[in-house]
Amino acid sequence: MLDIKVILEQLNNNYSLEFNNVQLYREGGCISYIVLRGNEKYFLKVIRSTFMDTAIQSIDILLYLKKNKFPVPSFIYTDHKSPFLNVESSDEIYMFVLFDFIEGREPELGEDIELIGSIVGKLHKLMRNYDGKLKSQEKDFFINRYKYFNEKRILSN
Numbered sequence: 001m002l003d004i005k006v007i008l009e010q011l012n013n014n015y016s017l018e019f020n021n022v023q024l025y026r027e028g029g030c031i032s033y034i035v036l037r038g039n040e041k042y043f044l045k046v047i048r049s050t051f052m053d054t055a056i057q058s059i060d061i062l063l064y065l066k067k068n069k070f071p072v073p074s075f076i077y078t079d080h081k082s083p084f085l086n087v088e089s090s091d092e093i094y095m096f097v098l099f100d101f102i103e104g105r106e107p108e109l110g111e112d113i114e115l116i117g118s119i120v121g122k123l124h125k126l127m128r129n130y131d132g133k134l135k136s137q138e139k140d141f142f143i144n145r146y147k148y149f150n151e152k153r154i155l156s157n
Contacts (some may be wrong), residue, residue: 001031002046002089010087010096011035011044014078030055034101041101042076049092057135059083059097061127068126071119073099 004022011019021036022044029051035042047055063083065072075083076098085096107116 014085016079043099043101045097047095055095060132064130
C-alpha cells in the first residue's frame, strides 16, 4: 500500500490544486481516501494493478454517462487533462482517480425504491447505446474476491 506522503506528493505534482491532507476512508478492491484542500473535500480511488482493466472501462463508462447527462461524480482532471493518473511504486503500479466529493449516505433498505428503480431504468436504457465492449467476469471471480476480502477482514480483527 502507498504511504500517505507519497499519495499527497503525487497529487500535488500532477493536479493544479494544492492538497494538504489525505485520510483513509475504506479499503476493499480499491483503496478510497478523502483528500483535503483546506476545507474542500475530494474523493480519491487508488486502484491496484489487478483491477486496472476494469477501472479503465469504468472511467470510459462514467465519461459516456456524463456526456449523456446521467448523474455521475465529476472527475478532477490531471494537469495533462486525464481523468486518471498512473503511479509506480516499488511493489506495483496504481491508478489514481480523483473526484469531487459528494456529501450523502447510502439509502436504507427499501428507502426511495421507486426513485432508485427509475434511475436504474434510465441507466439501462443509456447503456444499450454504449459502444464500448463490456468486460464480463465469471462467477469464480466474484466468489474468490469475496473470500479474499472476508479472510482479510477476519485476520484484521
